[in-house]
Amino acid sequence: MPDETEKEKGIFRELYDTFFSHSWQMWVGSIILAMLSICLFIIASPWGSSGGLLNWGQNLFEGLGLSLENSAPNGVTFIFDNNYALLSLLLIFGALASALFGKEFAIRVAPVGELVKGLFGGILMGIGCIIGFGCTIGNFFSGWPALSAGAIIFVIGLVIGVFIAVRYLLWEMEKHPKMSSGKSATFLQAKTKGTSLQPLAGLIIIIIGLAFAFTFDNPILFGFALIGLFIGIVLQRSRWCIVRALREPFMTGDAEPAVAIIAGLTIGLLGFTVIKLTGIGGELTFVSANFWMPAIVGGIIFGFGMTIAGGCTVGSSWRAAEGHVKLWLALIGIIITAPLTLEYIRPAFLDILPTWMKKQVFLPDYFTYLGAVIIMLLILLIWYVFVKWNERTGRFSAM
Amino acid sequence: MVEANQTLDCKGLSCPMPIMKLAKTMKQMEKGRILELLATDPGSKPDVPAWCKKTGHELLETAEEDGVYKYYIKCK
Numbered sequence: 001m002p003d004e005t006e007k008e009k010g011i012f013r014e015l016y017d018t019f020f021s022h023s024w025q026m027w028v029g030s031i032i033l034a035m036l037s038i039c040l041f042i043i044a045s046p047w048g049s050s051g052g053l054l055n056w057g058q059n060l061f062e063g064l065g066l067s068l069e070n071s072a073p074n075g076v077t078f079i080f081d082n083n084y085a086l087l088s089l090l091l092i093f094g095a096l097a098s099a100l101f102g103k104e105f106a107i108r109v110a111p112v113g114e115l116v117k118g119l120f121g122g123i124l125m126g127i128g129c130i131i132g133f134g135c136t137i138g139n140f141f142s143g144w145p146a147l148s149a150g151a152i153i154f155v156i157g158l159v160i161g162v163f164i165a166v167r168y169l170l171w172e173m174e175k176h177p178k179m180s181s182g183k184s185a186t187f188l189q190a191k192t193k194g195t196s197l198q199p200l201a202g203l204i205i206i207i208i209g210l211a212f213a214f215t216f217d218n219p220i221l222f223g224f225a226l227i228g229l230f231i232g233i234v235l236q237r238s239r240w241c242i243v244r245a246l247r248e249p250f251m252t253g254d255a256e257p258a259v260a261i262i263a264g265l266t267i268g269l270l271g272f273t274v275i276k277l278t279g280i281g282g283e284l285t286f287v288s289a290n291f292w293m294p295a296i297v298g299g300i301i302f303g304f305g306m307t308i309a310g311g312c313t314v315g316s317s318w319r320a321a322e323g324h325v326k327l328w329l330a331l332i333g334i335i336i337t338a339p340l341t342l343e344y345i346r347p348a349f350l351d352i353l354p355t356w357m358k359k360q361v362f363l364p365d366y367f368t369y370l371g372a373v374i375i376m377l378l379i380l381l382i383w384y385v386f387v388k389w390n391e392r393t394g395r396f397s398a399m
Numbered sequence: 400m401v402e403a404n405q406t407l408d409c410k411g412l413s414c415p416m417p418i419m420k421l422a423k424t425m426k427q428m429e430k431g432r433i434l435e436l437l438a439t440d441p442g443s444k445p446d447v448p449a450w451c452k453k454t455g456h457e458l459l460e461t462a463e464e465d466g467v468y469k470y471y472i473k474c475k
Contacts, residue, residue: 023445104441106466110411173419180420184411186439189466239442244414251415252422252450310413322441324413399422 016199019237020102026257029238030264036227036234037142038271041281043223044083046142046272047231048286049313050129050338052088053331055079057126057339071342086221087228088317093209094232095321100202102237106189110326113179118326121309122316122333124301129313129334130341131349132157132298133288136242136312139295141261144379145268146286147276147372149361150295152379157299158306159246165307166250170398188323235318243306243315253397255387262380269376277369284362293357294350309333401460401471403435410467414442418450421472425456428474433459436470443468 009017037047058076061068068076079085099105110118129135132154134143140158143151172179190196206229213225234240244257275281290298306312309330311319316334319327350358363372390396407424409417417438424434436447447470451458457473 023441099441102441106439108411108413108439110413114412114416169415169419173423180412180416184439186410186466189439191465192463239445241414247415252418252453254449254453310415319413324440326413399419 016101020098020199023102024234024238026238026240026244026260027263029234029240030260031267032234032238033141033231033240034145034264034267034271036231037145037268038275040087040224040227041272041275041285043227044220045281045285046146047087047137048084048134048142049088049137049317050135050334051138052082052084052086053126053313053334054130054338054342055082055085056088057335057337059085060335061339068339068343070344070347071339081221083220083224086216087224087231090209090213090225090228091232091235091314091317092321093205093212094229094234095236095318096232097202097205097209098233098236099322100198100205103190103196103198104236105198105201105323107185107187107323108325109185109187110324111180111182111184113176113182114326115329117179117308118310118329119333121305121307122330123337124305124333125309125313125316125330126334126337127341127345128161128298128300128302128305130298130338130346131294132302133290133294134286134298135302136306137314138286139288139290139299140242141264141268142272142286144265144376145272147273147363147369147376148287148291149363149366150288150291150359151286153292153295154290154299154302157296157301158303161300161303161305162243162246162307163250164300165304166247166398168304169307232318232321235314236322240318241315242312243310246303247307248397249387249390250396250398252399253391253394255391258387259384262384265380266377269373269380273369273373276364283364284360287360287362289358289360291359291361293353294346297349401433401435403471404432406435406437409436409438409440409443411439413440414446417443418446421447421450422454425454425472425474430474432474434472434474436472438468438470439466441468443470447472 040047062076139151139154190198209229216222245261248254276283311327316327316330320331448458455475459473460471462469
């Protein structure tokens with residue numbers, strides 16, 4: 001075996017090692033994702049996740065002949081005609097390609113108890129994102145920059161849900177360890193010795209993804225497809241995860257994921273505000289009528305579900321692409337229950353709420369743009385201080 | 400090659416389970432004993448060293464074989 005330090009690395013080997021031999025830092029991913037979300041907003045509307053998966057589910061139901069009279073009375077837009085459905089699809093392509101490139105793809109079948117949690121978590125996420133009018137992207141990573149008061153309430157709900165779920169997981173590990181133990185199986189992993197075919201497969205997937213994106217004449221669909229592909233790559237490369245950002249303070253105390261999200265939110269905040277103030281994009285974009293009851297209820301349900309599943313809507317997507325069967329089940333859970341929630345549960349829920357519990361609250365309408373931005377930055381600062389203090393003192397971290 | 404006193408099999412588990420189980424196992428381990436952790440989650444590659452650094456347990460060695468990541472950790 002030649003000594004690597006004496007032999008100079010080939011230029012392509014060096015390029016590969018720079019980008020694919022290690023995961024990227026999460027804050028790097030965050031900043032890129034925030035900028036891509038800004039691009040999407042300029043094209044049409046910001047990055048969102050649950051809308052795409054909802055459309056997948058609606059297409060599935062329509063394909064099975066089940067009507068969605070309430071939620072889709074005029075039929076369902078086909079996946080390739082829906083911005084977000086297309087983005088969510090190309091996201092998986094990109095994440096898959098990235099995993100293959102980094103030789104990190106493998107079909108990983110977790111023990112049965114874990115698979116059950118994946119499915120159950122997905123079911124809860126499907127319900128939560130519809131009741132809450134958005135998920136960790138629409139009501140957080142894009143929702144906060146959109147200056148939606150409901151998004152703030154949704155995240156309070158997320159934190160509550162995450163906290164309860166962490167307590168549950170710790171309890172389960174103590175009292176019912178069999179739920180997370182037992183037989184597991186791994187297939188198609190990259191062999192350590194010899195040359196793996198995974199990077200080549202990754203290259204093929206990327207080429208297919210790019211070629212597919214370029215088949216779209218509609219510039220908006222093209223933009224969403226292409227950016228979706230890149231979002232998928234960045235997500236998997238940086239192992240970007242909002243669940244970690246909210247969960248780690250209660251587990252290991254690690255503040256790094258939270259700080260990464262704060263960085264992305266700050267960039268997003270600046271970009272979205274410029275877009276809204278200048279009129280490039282609509283002021284009420286991603287400001288849903290969820291303030292405050294739908295937001296808190298949806299947030300708690302979604303937060304619990306995502307922690308049990310081990311990924312939110314995008315986290316489940318890129319992990320599913322990496323081959324984790326538990327997250328395939330989570331996605332299936334979301335795809336099945338989101339359309340059903342929209343068709344049956346949410347209309348009934350909203351009906352019983354008085355108007356003041358389901359308002360569309362755009363912060364600049366109450367505090368001016370400057371005031372709203374300052375409020376958001378203060379919230380981010382308080383969050384930063386809290387996670388850093390918690391990291392040092394371990395006050396709320398169980399491990 | 401490090402000789403381990405105990406093995407913790409986290410194959411097939413995804414985030415956060417490997418770290419949760421690692422933390423629980425290390426709490427119950429005697430000082431100086433060595434744990435072999437097996438994981439298939441690529442997330443464990445940055446996570447396990449970071450956790451060891453934070454908690455003070457010594458990460459003696461890491462290895463990778465056909466999709467299984469192996470970590471040898473000495474209890475502090």
